[in-house]
């Protein structure tokens with residue numbers, strides 16, 4: 001039930017922090033991974049770093065309908081099927097990350113369009129393919145901040161904040177998945193989310209200390225800590241889990 005052998009799985013944003021971890025975790029389960037990313041040179045580097053016959057790299061822009069449709073056509077031609085999409089890319093513009101008061105209307109809209117719009121477009125286009133195929137599985141990355149409002153005290157004195165666009169996007173991704181799940185009733189397509197807490201990525205000590213105090217056991221998680229939820233949702237062991245959101249945050253959201 002838990003195995004992924006012979007599955008064809010597309011991971012967007014495959015060259016990023018979580019994407020690369022997901023690619024490696026899925027490969028260990030002997031599935032074929034299509035590492036899809038907008039960054040061609042990072043894709044080449046990924047291919048060199050992970051020399052597996054089951055890894056395919058594919059340039060893909062989640063904000064372009066043509067790019068997504070071309071990817072689906074290429075994969076269908078080569079494999080005759082696609083089992084799952086992991087909606088994991090993280091597009092943002094150069095002004096992303098500003099404090100609430102400094103976020104312009106156009107930046108708010110652009111970042112929401114890129115990220116939420118891109119996730120929507122991938123879900124819409126893959127769902128059309130999955131409907132024809134007779135089954136499918138979409139896992140979209142939300143965040144603990146799609147579930148609870150930011151704990152702003154953690155960001156005091158940090159050189160970054162939790163962007164307001166992120167809260168809007170990530171909460172919407174959870175609801176969008178429920179919308180798609182119910183819209184495709186009787187079509188055998190699943191739409192679930194994973195909401196990780198903060199992943200340790202060399203953030204400064206003070207931030208990590210404050211963050212960890214609000215968690216239950218470990219605090220900030222390692223990227224590998226998210227793999228289990230992903231592999232479970234990709235497998236047939238979760239066959240009747242649909243429209244749900246698995247929060248992996250060491251209790252930060254409690």
Ligand SMILES: NC(=O)c1ccc[n+]([C@@H]2O[C@H](COP(=O)([O-])OP(=O)(O)OC[C@H]3O[C@@H](n4cnc5c(N)ncnc54)[C@H](O)[C@@H]3O)[C@@H](O)[C@H]2O)c1
Pocket residue numbers: 012013014015016017018019036037038039042060061062063087088089090091092118141142143144195196197198199200
């Ligand atoms: N890192 C965390 O702490 C954390 C926590 C919770 C949720 N998440 C979510 O997990 C997902 C991955 O996050 P990450 O930290 O690994 O991101 P990241 O920034 O490390 O990587 C993002 C990847 O997406 C690619 N990308 C950007 N725009 C794209 C586009 N238009 N089309 C295709 N690919 C594109 C980039 O080239 C990059 O390889 C995101 O949805 C993020 O919100 C991350």
